[in-house]
Amino acid sequence: MRAVFFKGKDHPLVVQNIKKFRPVKDQVLVRLQHAALNHLDIWVWREKDSLSPEGNILGSDGCGVIEEVGEDVDPLFIGMEVIINPALDWGENPIVQGNSFRILGYPDNGTFSDYIVISKKYIFEKPEHLTSAESAAVPLAALTAYRALFSKARLRSKEKVLITGIGGGAALWVLQLAVGYQGRVYVTSSSPEKIAKAKQLGALGGFNYNDPDWVQQALKESGGGFDIIIDSAGGNQFSKLIELAMPGGRIVNFGRTNGNITDIATRLLYSKQISIHGSMMGTRDEFLSMLDFLESRNIKPVIDKTFPLEQAEEAMRYMEEGHQFGKIILQISK
Known part of the structure; x- marks a missing residue:
């Protein structure tokens, strides 16, 4: 072999x-x-x-x-x-x-x-x-996405969701799962082509994080921010997610493709009463629930x-x- x-x-x-x-x-x-x-x-x-x-x-x-x-x-x-x-x-x-x-x-x-x-x-x-x-x-990416979106962020129908760095497997699974649950999904990427493809999968909008005004654009287009932000990048841009979160918002991170988080806007964190969750993989029950979700909605x-x-x-x-x-x-x- x-x-x-x-x-x-x-x-x-x-x-x-x-x-x-x-x-x-x-x-x-x-x-x-x-x-x-x-x-x-x-x-x-x-x-x-x-x-x-x-x-x-x-x-x-x-x-x-x-x-x-x-x-x-x-x-x-x-x-x-x-x-x-x-x-x-x-x-x-x-x-x-x-x-x-x-x-x-x-x-x-x-x-x-x-x-x-x-x-x-x-x-x-x-x-x-x-x-x-x-x-x-x-298996790995869909399980990671399922736990982050449902067990950690506890997505509810019609909530606004921002997914950073669209294009990778886990981020795309978050997009498809959230759309399948009637979430209102937005994405970020440095690639206009990836943003366009994400819209074909159901995203309502996308923002190029290399644009210095992308945070203001996202706040305007989303109507004031996001209920849920799913991040797999970390890095020195993480503090912008605090700014983008709605009061009572939930931020979930499961990756560090941009390195360690270097700063957090502490005043916004507590004044908005934001929850930040770390997440990794998932349980057997979550794996079974994830498979059932994919089959019931015919998601590929x-x-x-x-x-x-x-x-x-x-x-x-x-x-x-x-x-x-x-x-x-x-x-x-x-």
């Missing part, structure tokens, strides 16, 4: 042939058809060290067919098309993950390979309305580009450039 190995920080990714995995106890062996990239893969590649001399198999998202099962798994699972929940060992507290929580792909071997073995509790039937490639685009992911497994590093570099609008997929088998 082929697998894409991460050997260490900034080392080239290596495609190697290794012995096929075998499931034990409660595990299943999934023959993967497609996987999807996330910014998590970039951060591991650029910031982490390999945990073993052989390296680690990256990848959190995948869809495939169960080919073999362990001794504690019903043989009827064989042949089932499944997607994988990459949130491992969340713990008992739905509010926050426990100390054993980790995300599939690091340190556990992930989905950038022909096969994966994983506990049966992390597999779910592929949504009927999605292809294998579309299903691979769901936006896919930007597909690469063969052997071009995983090329796909990672493409993601780093930041030009994509939608998920980046690896085709593993047909």
Whole structure:
């Protein structure tokens, strides 16, 4: 079987042939058809060290067919098309993950390979309305978006939502989920083309954050600000989100593509009584609710580009450039 190995920080990714995995106890062996990239893969590649001399198999998202099962798994699972929940060992507290929580792909071997073995509790039937490639685009990003939008921000119908940095997988899932729940959605981007595409997906407006007057434009067009702001950038622009939030507004952050937050307008924070939430991944119940939401509203992911497994590093570099609008997929088998 082929697998894409991460050997260490900034080392080239290596495609190697290794012995096929075998499931034990409660595990299943999934023959993967497609996987999807996330910014998590970039951060591991650029910031982490390999945990073993052989390296680690990256990848959190995948869809495939169960080919073999362990001794504690019903043989009827064989042949089932499944997607994988990459949130491992969340713990008992739905509010926050426990100390054993980790995300599939690091340190556990992930989905950038022909096969994966994983506990049966992390597999779910592929949504009927999605292809294998579309299903691979769901798990990490859609779960992150669902928790941020519904569990943290508690979106209500007709509320105004601002999504920063539209174009990445999680931000697009927030857009589609919010539109599906009748939210009034606006976006930011440095790309007029991405803003135009977001409008085609249901956004009411968009703002170029390189424009020095974009905050004033957003306040005017939205009628005074936003009930909910979903941010995956952080960085030194975060204080502008405080200005854009309505009194009693909720801001949720789940990323740092622009680095650490450097300042917050403290007076506006308390005078507007704004809530700021950090969010990451989600629980099993949220994963199930997210799948039900997608199926009940026939929502499909936006896919930007597909690469063969052997071009995983090329796909990672493409993601780093930041030009994509939608998920980046690896085709593993047909």
